[in-house]
Amino acid sequence: MAEHRTKISLRLILPLLAAIIAVSPLAIDMYLPGMPELTEYFSTKMPLVQNSLSIYLLGYAVGLLVFGPMADKYARRTLVMIGLLGFLLTTVALTFAQNIEQFIALRFFQAFMSTAATVVVPGIIRQLYGKDTAKGLSYVSMIMMLAPMIAPSIGSVLLLHSWQMIFYVLAGYAFMVFVCSFYYLPDVKTVKSTITYSAVERYKIVFSNRAARFDLLTVMMASLAFFSYITAISFVYLTVFKVSEFEFSLLFALNILALMTAHFMNTRLVGRFGSRKMLRFGVVLAVVAVTSLLLASIFSLSLYYYVVAILPLMGSLSMISVNADALILQEFAEHAGTATAVNGTLRFGIGALAGPILAIFYDGSTLPFALLMSGAVYLVVICQLIQSKLNIATEKM
Incomplete structure (x- = not known):
């Protein structure tokens, strides 16, 4: 049984890593068609709604700085689970936002938490592929490219129901990736060092x-x-x-x-x-x-x-x-x-x-x-x- 599970894990690892990385492209592109409706819903101006995208990118950059060093110290699988769970909860919370300020703040934390999951992926690929790291990265990137290709179209269809539906579906996607990661993502250990480094070092x-x-x-x-x-x-x-x-x-x-x-x-x-x-x-x-x-x-x-x-x-x-x-x-x-x-x-x-x-x-x-x-x-x-x-x-x- 354990051997069967390992084989499944190895067979699914690249699509699973691509699915983890695709969380952010989907979060960026799926809601773009809904910006006019968000403007009307929150009774605000379009530039403020557009700023939610810039704030998302800022949250992502800050998250990389925080979780990057942690990915070299703690179990990478654990960080993936924490990141996906945090992304899932903030995505659901977005549907309850009462004003544009709450929406923008939640977008920041949505991006921030997603980086805990995505920042470890290149390191996992490096340990699995070694000198063929570029090959592994190319496979994952090739699969992940489907996200920005189809995300705006998916968002447009979901918008026929409501802008909240976009984030419900995004949360559902995060939940499925969370479950798959829990069962199939291997616990790839970080390379241990005899020296303890601080984040600054x-x-x-x-x-x-x-x-x-x-x-x-x-x-x-x-x-x-x-x-x-x-x-x-x-x-x-x-x-x-x-x-x-x-x-x-x-x-x-x-x-x-x-x-x-x-x-x-x-x-x-x-x-x-x-x-x-x-x-x-x-x-x-x-x-x-x-x-x-x-x-x-x-x-x-x-x-x-x-x-x-x-x-x-x-x-x-x-x-x-x-x-x-x-x-x-x-x-x-x-x-x-x-x-x-x-x-x-x-x-x-x-x-x-x-x-x-x-x-x-x-x-x-x-x-x-x-x-x-x-x-x-x-x-x-x-x-x-x-x-x-x-x-x-x-x-x-």
């Missing part, structure tokens, strides 16, 4: 690691490019090129499919070539694609050229991120949770700058968007050139 170790420094910067710049896309793509497609909402949803889904395809390719090739070579391939592809996007903006080309440029660009960004993530985790056997927290916080921090930057340089065209995407990708190139020199110098020592 763990962060110092991560930030002082020269081998991972420029891979961390690479992830940051790739995230800046990605959040630039998330922030501006609706304006580019709907306002500049005036596509219909249905056409926009198709184009958006197509780009998500490009992300999933890149992750699938990475799972097939990373074992043969390694994470560093796959990262470099992603960088080359990103440079070609983003340069094409920039030229399309400079010369005001048609929508077709933008679509053709953005598809490989999004795929290449995912390939860069997942392989850089794997290389970073390989440097921190005893501090995987802290490294994940630093990585995630830097991502959300730099991603939050995309909106203000695009707002400052807004001119009604696609050029600011293309310039920001290009600048971020070209900075990735610089980071990886420096990283290569450091690797060569290390090998000679």
Whole structure:
């Protein structure tokens, strides 16, 4: 019986880890169609309702900083259970919110608690996959990508009943993941150290690691490019090129499919070539694609050229991120949770700058968007050139 349970656990582990990570994308995207109804329900203004999304991201970033070091000290399975339970309770509480202030506060704690579950996932994958960490991360990311693809559509259907129904279903999803985690998530032990570290000491170790420094910067710049896309793509497609909402949803889904395809390719090739070579391939592809996007903006080309440029660009960004993530985790056997927290916080921090930057340089065209995407990708190139020199110098020592 125990052997049967172990086999089931191993067979379900990657989809289960993907389901755990998908909690936050679902919490972000499912309620977006309900923002107008929330505005009316709470008798408030749309900017306040939109701020609930920013507050969620803030709660997520704060949670990463708190739970990251804990993931290197305490049982990871325990943190997953605590995080999912906290997320479940705050999600149910959201349906009882009486005003927008309560709603926003609960969104903060909803995100904060979710990180206790999600921050441990990369560390679990690292221990299960070892040198094939990038392959495991790609599999999980590929499955998890289904969440942002379908979440807005699910939210729109549930909104036919009420905005509360969105959070009831989200709570139901969290409950199912909680039950599956309780029965099937293996108790992967943290790597024990002979030295006891404080949270501050763990962060110092991560930030002082020269081998991972420029891979961390690479992830940051790739995230800046990605959040630039998330922030501006609706304006580019709907306002500049005036596509219909249905056409926009198709184009958006197509780009998500490009992300999933890149992750699938990475799972097939990373074992043969390694994470560093796959990262470099992603960088080359990103440079070609983003340069094409920039030229399309400079010369005001048609929508077709933008679509053709953005598809490989999004795929290449995912390939860069997942392989850089794997290389970073390989440097921190005893501090995987802290490294994940630093990585995630830097991502959300730099991603939050995309909106203000695009707002400052807004001119009604696609050029600011293309310039920001290009600048971020070209900075990735610089980071990886420096990283290569450091690797060569290390090998000679």
